[in-house]
Amino acid sequence: ATKTFSSLLKENKPIIGAAISIGSVLCAQIVARSGFEWVLIDQEHAPTSPREATNLTHAVVAASAGQCVPIIRVPSHGIEWIKWALDSGAGGVIIPMVQSRKEAEDIIQRAIYPPIGQRSFGPFLAPYADTDNSSDVGKYLSKRARDLAIMPMIESVDGIKNAEEILSVKGVTGCFIGPYDLRQSLGLAGGDGEESSFIEALEKVLEIGKRLGVHIGTVAATEVASKRKTEMGFSFLLSGQDPNFLASGAKASFQICEKG
Ligand code: 3PY
Numbered sequence: 045a046t047k048t049f050s051s052l053l054k055e056n057k058p059i060i061g062a063a064i065s066i067g068s069v070l071c072a073q074i075v076a077r078s079g080f081e082w083v084l085i086d087q088e089h090a091p092t093s094p095r096e097a098t099n100l101t102h103a104v105v106a107a108s109a110g111q112c113v114p115i116i117r118v119p120s121h122g123i124e125w126i127k128w129a130l131d132s133g134a135g136g137v138i139i140p141m142v143q144s145r146k147e148a149e150d151i152i153q154r155a156i157y158p159p160i161g162q163r164s165f166g167p168f169l170a171p172y173a174d175t176d177n178s179s180d181v182g183k184y185l186s187k188r189a190r191d192l193a194i195m196p197m198i199e200s201v202d203g204i205k206n207a208e209e210i211l212s213v214k215g216v217t218g219c220f221i222g223p224y225d226l227r228q229s230l231g232l233a234g235g236d237g238e239e240s241s242f243i244e245a246l247e248k249v250l251e252i253g254k255r256l257g258v259h260i261g262t263v264a265a266t267e268v269a270s271k272r273k274t275e276m277g278f279s280f281l282l283s284g285q286d287p288n289f290l291a292s293g294a295k296a297s298f299q300i301c302e303k304g
Protein backbone atom coordinates (compact mmCIF):
# COMPACT_ATOMS: atom_id res chain seq x y z
CA ALA A 45 0.00 0.00 0.00
CA THR A 46 1.03 3.63 -0.40
CA LYS A 47 3.04 4.73 2.63
CA THR A 48 2.00 7.67 4.77
CA PHE A 49 4.50 10.29 5.91
CA SER A 50 4.00 9.47 9.59
CA SER A 51 4.62 5.76 9.01
CA LEU A 52 8.08 6.56 7.62
CA LEU A 53 9.30 8.59 10.58
CA LYS A 54 11.82 6.87 12.83
CA GLU A 55 13.48 7.51 16.16
CA ASN A 56 16.90 9.16 15.93
CA LYS A 57 17.23 9.12 12.15
CA PRO A 58 15.65 11.66 9.81
CA ILE A 59 13.96 10.57 6.60
CA ILE A 60 15.53 12.12 3.52
CA GLY A 61 13.58 13.87 0.78
CA ALA A 62 14.17 15.82 -2.41
CA ALA A 63 12.33 18.74 -3.97
CA ILE A 64 10.72 18.43 -7.38
CA SER A 65 10.60 21.74 -9.21
CA ILE A 66 11.31 21.01 -12.88
CA GLY A 67 7.75 19.75 -13.22
CA SER A 68 8.57 16.78 -15.45
CA VAL A 69 6.82 13.51 -14.65
CA LEU A 70 9.85 11.58 -15.87
CA CYS A 71 12.28 13.60 -13.70
CA ALA A 72 9.99 13.01 -10.73
CA GLN A 73 9.94 9.28 -11.40
CA ILE A 74 13.74 9.17 -11.57
CA VAL A 75 14.02 11.04 -8.27
CA ALA A 76 11.40 8.79 -6.65
CA ARG A 77 13.51 5.75 -7.56
CA SER A 78 16.74 7.17 -6.11
CA GLY A 79 16.18 6.12 -2.51
CA PHE A 80 14.33 9.16 -1.17
CA GLU A 81 11.52 8.36 1.24
CA TRP A 82 9.59 11.53 0.50
CA VAL A 83 9.53 14.32 -2.07
CA LEU A 84 8.44 17.93 -1.83
CA ILE A 85 6.52 18.83 -4.99
CA ASP A 86 7.14 22.56 -5.13
CA GLN A 87 4.45 25.05 -6.07
CA GLU A 88 5.98 27.83 -3.98
CA HIS A 89 9.24 28.45 -5.80
CA ALA A 90 8.37 26.71 -9.07
CA PRO A 91 5.34 27.45 -11.25
CA THR A 92 3.86 23.98 -10.76
CA SER A 93 0.14 24.07 -11.48
CA PRO A 94 -2.37 22.10 -9.40
CA ARG A 95 -2.82 19.70 -12.30
CA GLU A 96 0.93 19.19 -12.68
CA ALA A 97 1.23 18.65 -8.93
CA THR A 98 -1.53 16.02 -9.19
CA ASN A 99 0.23 14.24 -12.07
CA LEU A 100 3.59 14.39 -10.24
CA THR A 101 1.98 12.99 -7.09
CA HIS A 102 0.62 9.99 -8.97
CA ALA A 103 3.89 9.49 -10.88
CA VAL A 104 5.95 9.43 -7.68
CA VAL A 105 3.66 6.89 -6.04
CA ALA A 106 3.59 4.66 -9.14
CA ALA A 107 7.35 4.84 -9.81
CA SER A 108 8.23 3.99 -6.20
CA ALA A 109 5.45 1.43 -5.69
CA GLY A 110 4.16 3.62 -2.86
CA GLN A 111 7.46 3.73 -0.96
CA CYS A 112 8.19 7.43 -1.61
CA VAL A 113 5.58 9.81 -0.18
CA PRO A 114 4.72 12.93 -2.19
CA ILE A 115 4.10 16.08 -0.14
CA ILE A 116 2.97 19.21 -2.00
CA ARG A 117 4.36 22.57 -0.94
CA VAL A 118 1.56 24.97 -1.83
CA PRO A 119 2.42 28.58 -2.76
CA SER A 120 0.27 30.23 -0.09
CA HIS A 121 -2.33 29.52 2.58
CA GLY A 122 -5.25 29.82 0.14
CA ILE A 123 -8.10 27.35 0.46
CA GLU A 124 -7.97 26.42 -3.24
CA TRP A 125 -4.29 25.44 -3.14
CA ILE A 126 -4.72 23.27 -0.06
CA LYS A 127 -7.88 21.67 -1.48
CA TRP A 128 -6.34 20.81 -4.86
CA ALA A 129 -3.13 19.55 -3.24
CA LEU A 130 -4.88 17.16 -0.85
CA ASP A 131 -7.54 16.06 -3.34
CA SER A 132 -4.68 14.88 -5.59
CA GLY A 133 -4.05 12.12 -3.08
CA ALA A 134 -0.71 13.53 -1.87
CA GLY A 135 0.45 12.44 1.56
CA GLY A 136 0.27 15.97 2.90
CA VAL A 137 1.02 19.64 2.46
CA ILE A 138 3.76 22.03 3.47
CA ILE A 139 2.50 25.60 3.79
CA PRO A 140 5.00 28.48 3.58
CA MET A 141 5.50 31.34 6.02
CA VAL A 142 3.12 30.63 8.90
CA GLN A 143 3.53 33.27 11.58
CA SER A 144 0.59 33.08 13.98
CA ARG A 145 -1.87 30.74 15.66
CA LYS A 146 -4.71 32.19 13.55
CA GLU A 147 -2.88 31.34 10.32
CA ALA A 148 -2.25 27.78 11.52
CA GLU A 149 -5.90 27.40 12.56
CA ASP A 150 -7.12 28.58 9.15
CA ILE A 151 -4.82 26.06 7.44
CA ILE A 152 -6.15 23.21 9.57
CA GLN A 153 -9.74 24.22 8.81
CA ARG A 154 -8.92 23.91 5.09
CA ALA A 155 -6.93 20.66 5.33
CA ILE A 156 -8.83 18.36 7.71
CA TYR A 157 -12.34 16.94 7.44
CA PRO A 158 -14.93 17.56 10.16
CA PRO A 159 -15.15 17.40 13.12
CA ILE A 160 -11.67 18.97 13.48
CA GLY A 161 -11.73 21.10 10.33
CA GLN A 162 -13.97 21.95 7.40
CA ARG A 163 -12.15 20.37 4.48
CA SER A 164 -14.65 20.17 1.64
CA PHE A 165 -15.56 16.74 0.32
CA GLY A 166 -14.26 15.68 -3.10
CA PRO A 167 -11.14 13.47 -3.12
CA PHE A 168 -12.11 11.85 -6.41
CA LEU A 169 -8.55 11.59 -7.74
CA ALA A 170 -6.98 10.52 -4.45
CA PRO A 171 -7.70 6.74 -4.61
CA TYR A 172 -5.53 6.46 -7.72
CA ALA A 173 -2.53 7.50 -5.65
CA ASP A 174 -2.91 4.16 -3.89
CA THR A 175 -0.93 1.19 -5.11
CA ASP A 176 -3.64 -1.39 -4.51
CA ASN A 177 -5.64 -0.95 -7.72
CA SER A 178 -8.53 0.58 -5.79
CA SER A 179 -10.88 3.27 -7.04
CA ASP A 180 -12.63 3.43 -3.71
CA VAL A 181 -13.00 6.97 -2.31
CA GLY A 182 -14.33 5.46 0.93
CA LYS A 183 -11.11 3.58 1.43
CA TYR A 184 -9.07 6.77 0.96
CA LEU A 185 -11.31 8.53 3.49
CA SER A 186 -11.03 5.81 6.10
CA LYS A 187 -7.28 5.30 5.74
CA ARG A 188 -4.88 7.79 4.13
CA ALA A 189 -7.11 10.85 4.64
CA ARG A 190 -6.84 10.21 8.38
CA ASP A 191 -3.06 10.17 8.28
CA LEU A 192 -2.08 13.26 6.31
CA ALA A 193 0.98 15.34 7.09
CA ILE A 194 -0.12 18.96 7.60
CA MET A 195 3.05 20.95 8.06
CA PRO A 196 3.26 24.73 8.37
CA MET A 197 6.61 26.31 7.62
CA ILE A 198 8.27 28.41 10.27
CA GLU A 199 10.70 30.68 8.49
CA SER A 200 10.65 34.12 10.10
CA VAL A 201 11.37 35.86 13.38
CA ASP A 202 7.61 36.14 14.04
CA GLY A 203 7.13 32.45 13.25
CA ILE A 204 9.84 31.56 15.78
CA LYS A 205 8.30 33.91 18.35
CA ASN A 206 4.89 32.25 17.93
CA ALA A 207 6.17 28.69 17.37
CA GLU A 208 4.51 27.25 20.47
CA GLU A 209 1.10 28.65 19.48
CA ILE A 210 1.47 27.51 15.86
CA LEU A 211 2.57 23.96 16.72
CA SER A 212 -0.11 23.58 19.42
CA VAL A 213 -2.96 23.86 16.93
CA LYS A 214 -4.76 20.50 16.80
CA GLY A 215 -4.14 18.87 13.43
CA VAL A 216 -0.63 20.23 12.90
CA THR A 217 1.49 17.08 12.52
CA GLY A 218 4.84 18.55 11.54
CA CYS A 219 6.73 21.72 10.79
CA PHE A 220 9.29 22.50 8.14
CA ILE A 221 11.82 25.21 8.97
CA GLY A 222 12.87 27.18 5.88
CA PRO A 223 16.46 28.14 6.70
CA TYR A 224 16.94 30.65 3.88
CA ASP A 225 13.91 32.76 4.76
CA LEU A 226 14.52 32.38 8.47
CA ARG A 227 18.11 33.55 8.10
CA GLN A 228 17.03 36.48 5.92
CA SER A 229 14.57 37.45 8.63
CA LEU A 230 17.36 37.23 11.24
CA GLY A 231 19.63 39.42 9.08
CA LEU A 232 21.93 36.51 8.17
CA ALA A 233 23.13 35.47 4.72
CA GLY A 234 22.86 32.05 3.10
CA GLY A 235 21.00 28.89 4.05
CA ASP A 236 23.03 27.53 6.94
CA GLY A 237 25.49 28.54 9.65
CA GLU A 238 26.40 28.31 13.29
CA GLU A 239 25.39 31.84 14.39
CA SER A 240 23.79 31.70 17.83
CA SER A 241 20.58 33.47 16.78
CA PHE A 242 20.01 30.85 14.06
CA ILE A 243 20.92 27.81 16.18
CA GLU A 244 18.80 29.07 19.09
CA ALA A 245 15.83 29.50 16.76
CA LEU A 246 16.20 25.92 15.48
CA GLU A 247 16.62 24.58 19.01
CA LYS A 248 13.54 26.41 20.22
CA VAL A 249 11.34 24.83 17.54
CA LEU A 250 12.91 21.39 18.09
CA GLU A 251 12.25 21.58 21.82
CA ILE A 252 8.60 22.56 21.30
CA GLY A 253 8.16 19.86 18.66
CA LYS A 254 9.55 17.19 20.96
CA ARG A 255 7.27 18.26 23.80
CA LEU A 256 4.14 18.42 21.62
CA GLY A 257 4.86 15.37 19.45
CA VAL A 258 5.21 17.46 16.27
CA HIS A 259 7.92 16.37 13.82
CA ILE A 260 10.38 19.05 12.72
CA GLY A 261 12.20 19.11 9.38
CA THR A 262 14.58 21.38 7.51
CA VAL A 263 17.07 21.58 4.66
CA ALA A 264 20.40 19.72 4.76
CA ALA A 265 22.21 19.93 1.46
CA THR A 266 25.68 18.70 2.51
CA GLU A 267 27.11 15.79 4.47
CA VAL A 268 28.20 18.12 7.28
CA ALA A 269 24.76 19.74 7.46
CA SER A 270 23.04 16.38 7.42
CA LYS A 271 25.16 15.10 10.31
CA ARG A 272 24.59 18.28 12.32
CA LYS A 273 20.82 18.36 11.72
CA THR A 274 20.53 14.66 12.57
CA GLU A 275 22.36 15.23 15.87
CA MET A 276 20.09 18.18 16.64
CA GLY A 277 17.06 15.91 16.36
CA PHE A 278 15.34 16.77 13.10
CA SER A 279 12.85 14.10 11.93
CA PHE A 280 12.98 14.86 8.22
CA LEU A 281 15.45 16.54 5.90
CA LEU A 282 15.33 17.96 2.40
CA SER A 283 18.55 17.18 0.57
CA GLY A 284 18.33 18.96 -2.76
CA GLN A 285 16.21 19.48 -5.82
CA ASP A 286 15.90 18.07 -9.32
CA PRO A 287 17.48 20.99 -11.24
CA ASN A 288 20.59 20.67 -9.05
CA PHE A 289 20.68 16.90 -9.49
CA LEU A 290 20.57 17.35 -13.26
CA ALA A 291 23.17 20.13 -13.22
CA SER A 292 25.67 18.25 -11.06
CA GLY A 293 25.21 15.01 -13.00
CA ALA A 294 25.52 16.78 -16.34
CA LYS A 295 28.66 18.68 -15.28
CA ALA A 296 30.29 15.54 -13.88
CA SER A 297 29.54 13.62 -17.05
CA PHE A 298 30.93 16.39 -19.25
CA GLN A 299 34.11 16.60 -17.18
CA ILE A 300 34.69 12.84 -17.27
CA CYS A 301 34.42 12.78 -21.05
CA GLU A 302 36.48 15.96 -21.50
CA LYS A 303 39.39 14.34 -19.61
CA GLY A 304 39.42 11.38 -22.00
C1 3PY B 1 13.65 28.37 2.90
O1 3PY B 1 14.78 28.00 3.26
O2 3PY B 1 13.20 29.51 3.09
C2 3PY B 1 12.81 27.41 2.23
O3 3PY B 1 11.68 27.71 1.95
C3 3PY B 1 13.41 26.08 1.93
O4 3PY B 1 12.69 25.32 1.08
Ligand code: MG
Pocket residue numbers: 140199222224225
Ligand atom coordinates in the same frame (compact mmCIF):
# COMPACT_ATOMS: atom_id res chain seq x y z
MG1 MG C 1 11.21 29.76 2.29
